[in-house]
Amino acid sequence: MKPSLVLKMGQQLTMTPQLQQAIRLLQLSTLDLQQEIQEALESNPMLERQEEGEDFDNSDPLADGDDAAGSPPPENTYQETQSSVENLEEVNDWSERIPSELPVDTAWEDVYQTSASSLPSNDDDEWDFTARTSGGESLQSHLLWQLNLAPMSDTDRLIAATLIDCINDQGYLEESLEEILESFDPELDIELDEIEAVLRRVQHFEPVGIGARDLRECLLLQLCQLPEDTPWRSEAQRLVGDYLDLLGGRDYSQLMRRLKLKEDELRQVVELIQRLNPRPGSQIESSEPEYIVPDVIVRKHNGRWLVELNQEAVPRLRVNPQHAGFVRRADSSADNTFMRNQLQEARWFIKSLQSRNETLMKVASQIVEHQRGFLEYGEEAMKPLVLHDIAEAVGMHESTISRVTTQKYMHTPRGIFELKYFFSSHVSTSEGGECSSTAIRAIIKKLVAAENAKKPLSDSKIASLLEEQGIQVARRTVAKYRESLGIAPSSERKRLM
Structure with a gap:
């Protein structure tokens, strides 16, 4: 084919950086949003927190002229304080006009960064690597800490460290003692009896039952460390040592005959065994705890279910009127241009937060409307609900509903639930x-x-x-x-x- 130039006219939706920011804030969890807001406050001098007790004007400075007087902003959203500075209105004339509603509705294929904490700060000096990569204490580090406090010879300490390295997250020794013996240098002249003796010392570390080679040994270790006057301790040791397979098969009649116990006595022995931990290593958390902050609060007032945003979860923001007053309309100097851009970014950021809260309120209100039975009577009254139902009710794409309900939580009289919990087939x-x-x-x-x-x-x-x-x-x-x-x-x- 012969190459040629063709002129075509068409319309195409362009995702501006401001619109991408609004969509990204929409899908952030509350904790990630708090970090995003903190970074914005530190980087933009035009933004400031709205402190409690300060006078606050509910009029919307983001609208122009008559638009601001015609429709008040929705409740429970971030508000930008109306500045009394005269030339702030003049800034609105030349600055980019912000629409009253941001088109945050997106399709499935639109992907944006969802976690603010996954990206390092632009300031390398202030970026704390350990704060973003550190985890909780692992089982191995917990055992090694105890090993450092135990009086041992250098050879025994080497054997103990090797044994600890072979203990899995559940607390069991994965390798056999023979395999561990083969891993040592023959010149060390380590014998199997030495490894067995060191293992017994490791098995006295916390948590109780650690370093066992099977379930039977794990339970026996825990029973041995109970006080001698513990009721039914000796019977439980005999049951675990000789008849654990019968207990696993629930063959209680055979157990009563073998142990020569009555039914009530066997029940107490079994209850003692059930209080033991078959996975002692799980007591040591290896990951940081995850904290949940509810985004929406649902409560009943005068027979009606009310939905409101959790205002204490995220700080209220506004444009600093004093800093905004420094912006001059006709000045094109570098400093004035920088402040002008910062002002516009601040206004866009506040509008993006407003859009996030409005969308979240719409979705949460529809969920409460559909699931009143759950709020009144519990899980048995939960109604079937899919993303399409909410998307149709609020006039948005299903992918937008999916983003809004991910990592967003609702506080109800029945507990705190992720918004996705209310959807079921x-x-x-x-x-x-x-x-x-x-x-x-x-x-x-x-x-x-x-x-x-x-x-x-x-x-x-x-x-x-x-x-x-x-x-x-x-x-x-x-x-x-x-x-x-x-x-x-x-x-x-x-x-x-």
């Missing part, structure tokens, strides 16, 4: 209605809690009980819901009365 009922999967899980949990401990309900029995309530669920679906709730199969739920 549905199952048809015999009467032609629908029941949400969350409600079915709640019913299964209730049935299991009320079952006979000697004859627990099987998945097939639970499916038949649900069918009696008009909910048609297959046995494999019941098994899937049961596993998601962390409920063991019926064969493992069998208990002594």
